[in-house]
Amino acid sequence: MVVGAVLAGAPTLAFYHLLDGLAMRQGENEVSASARRFIALAEARIGRAIATLDDLAELGVASCRPDHVEALKRANFANGSVKEFSLVSPEGETLCSDMETSVGNRSLLASQTVPVRPNLALDVVRIGDRGQRFVRIRRPAATGPNSIAALIPTELLIPQTTMQGAPVTANMRMSLADGAFVDGRTATVEGRSADRFVSSQLSPQYGLGVTMSMPLSSIDTQRSELNMLALAVSAAVVLAIIAFLFLLPARRRNNPVDEIERAIAAGEFIPYYQPIIDIGSGQLAAAEVLMRWRKRDGTVVPPAAFIPLAESSGLIVDMTRSMMRAVRDEMGPVLATRPHLRLGFNLSAAHFVDDQIVTDVQEIFEGSQMQMSQVVLEITERQPLDNLTSARRIIAALQGLGVRVAMDDVGAGHSGLSYMLKLGVDIIKIDKVFIDALGRDSNSTTIIGTLVDLARNMRMEIVAEGVENFEQVVALRDHGIKLAQGYVFAPPLPGSSFRRLIEATDARREPPASAYASPASPLAAAAAG
Ligand code: C2E
Ligand code: CA
Ligand code: CA
Numbered sequence: 001m002v003v004g005a006v007l008a009g010a011p012t013l014a015f016y017h018l019l020d021g022l023a024m025r026q027g028e029n030e031v032s033a034s035a036r037r038f039i040a041l042a043e044a045r046i047g048r049a050i051a052t053l054d055d056l057a058e059l060g061v062a063s064c065r066p067d068h069v070e071a072l073k074r075a076n077f078a079n080g081s082v083k084e085f086s087l088v089s090p091e092g093e094t095l096c097s098d099m100e101t102s103v104g105n106r107s108l109l110a111s112q113t114v115p116v117r118p119n120l121a122l123d124v125v126r127i128g129d130r131g132q133r134f135v136r137i138r139r140p141a142a143t144g145p146n147s148i149a150a151l152i153p154t155e156l157l158i159p160q161t162t163m164q165g166a167p168v169t170a171n172m173r174m175s176l177a178d179g180a181f182v183d184g185r186t187a188t189v190e191g192r193s194a195d196r197f198v199s200s201q202l203s204p205q206y207g208l209g210v211t212m213s214m215p216l217s218s219i220d221t222q223r224s225e226l227n228m229l230a231l232a233v234s235a236a237v238v239l240a241i242i243a244f245l246f247l248l249p250a251r252r253r254n255n256p257v258d259e260i261e262r263a264i265a266a267g268e269f270i271p272y273y274q275p276i277i278d279i280g281s282g283q284l285a286a287a288e289v290l291m292r293w294r295k296r297d298g299t300v301v302p303p304a305a306f307i308p309l310a311e312s313s314g315l316i317v318d319m320t321r322s323m324m325r326a327v328r329d330e331m332g333p334v335l336a337t338r339p340h341l342r343l344g345f346n347l348s349a350a351h352f353v354d355d356q357i358v359t360d361v362q363e364i365f366e367g368s369q370m371q372m373s374q375v376v377l378e379i380t381e382r383q384p385l386d387n388l389t390s391a392r393r394i395i396a397a398l399q400g401l402g403v404r405v406a407m408d409d410v411g412a413g414h415s416g417l418s419y420m421l422k423l424g425v426d427i428i429k430i431d432k433v434f435i436d437a438l439g440r441d442s443n444s445t446t447i448i449g450t451l452v453d454l455a456r457n458m459r460m461e462i463v464a465e466g467v468e469n470f471e472q473v474v475a476l477r478d479h480g481i482k483l484a485q486g487y488v489f490a491p492p493l494p495g496s497s498f499r500r501l502i503e504a505t506d507a508r509r510e511p512p513a514s515a516y517a518s519p520a521s522p523l524a525a526a527a528a529g
Helices: 002-058 066-078 216-254 256-265 307-313 316-336 356-365 388-401 416-423 432-437 442-457 470-478 495-505 522-528
Strands: 084-088 094-097 106-114 117-127 132-140 147-153 171-176 181-185 195-203 208-215 269-278 283-294 342-347 375-380 404-410 427-430 461-464 483-485
Touching (some): 002 117, 002 147, 002 208, 002 216, 066 084, 106 181, 256 307, 269 316, 269 495, 316 342, 404 416, 470 483
């Protein structure tokens, strides 16, 4: 949790600063943009008034004659932002205007010539008791000493609302080139702080300046919105990091290869033993070691659920090694006094990529209570080995140690007889599919006959696998097959049961002269059906 908060802290803080900077920049942009907008508005309105004054001069307007006053009225009608067109004396007195009534006494507050038009004057005028302020543009009349003038209310140059119609929250001040005050506005904002954003824009054409300023509080809404966003994003980041930290070990737990590695270290892979019976005598002759995964909760997982992954990950080599050690330690004592009993271990293709298996077998069984002659190694025919030459060499090296090699699942794969013969195995295990077809399918019966002949010629032993009923036992005996394995005798048994079975059915004795010949036993009676 703490790590998550710390990890999330730095980027969150940076993000927060980024957003705050963004809000500030937005504030700055906003004031300079509205200052530019107001200057442009003032320039447009003043420019239109000047154009109208030029038109009036061209029409010859120069006095208070009725037709000249009529021209002033028409001009006013056409120009929305000009309040009044008038004739002004050289002394600055308004002689007549387009208005019917007098607009009150006026005072001239400031004046300057227009930079782009030196014959034009730009005055600041206050009229009447209410003190309304105007910008007055004056130009010489067509003839004579008088001027024609246009009055623009300053409020048209300094709008009270934004383009969107919202009240302007900025302070604003318009001035002449010398700094003389034209008009301004002080925005009322609750809890206004000192102005933070300031922008000054100039109109060089008319000698006008606009200064706008906004307090920091004017962007409070945006900032608080951005702060909320920052908060939400930070919370999401913290949650994501915490979730990640929590899920990480879970993911590691859920990785099946990691899980197998952990189970190897915890010794959760254990051997089960399936008896192989001499069906001539009913005696226990051997067993196949079949791996089981006994989980911490006591559930026992069959190999189909983990062997494929163990093989593809290469972990099978480690697992086989620890299986061999466990079998040696668990069965060594009962095997030491029964040298005719053999145990078969399943190997995988991964065991034939190098000589490691030879070293492992030597190291594990040499000098142990379980002799090399009691070890059988089964190679499946289902997945053909990549390199037959090196497989042949490894098999020969294993046989050199005194162990026997069996070809497993014969008939189930596609490798065929020649494959089996090239590897030079000692035992063939006929797959359950042939045993199932025994008696039902004449082809299968013929093939078994051929295999038996071949095995006899090659001095190989035959084991029938997956024998499930006594009819099959009888048929196998008729074929001259001596060894069988299957549920009809026993399923794979836990080590303790298998050991008790050995002790109960097979007294300590010297190996019989012939490989599997032995006195009748209770199992033989069962096998004979
Ligand atoms: P497999 O080597 O052909 O082993 C024989 C399988 O047939 C075993 O299944 C056994 O329980 C089952 N079986 C025995 N008798 C009968 C029967 O009468 N009827 C039927 N329907 N099935 C019978 P299991 O123990 O589930 O093992 C399955 C496969 O897992 C094995 O086939 C073998 O290929 C692999 N395996 C088991 N242990 C190991 C191991 O330690 N190393 C390697 N590399 N593979 C192993
Ligand atoms: Ca096998
Ligand atoms: Ca098999």
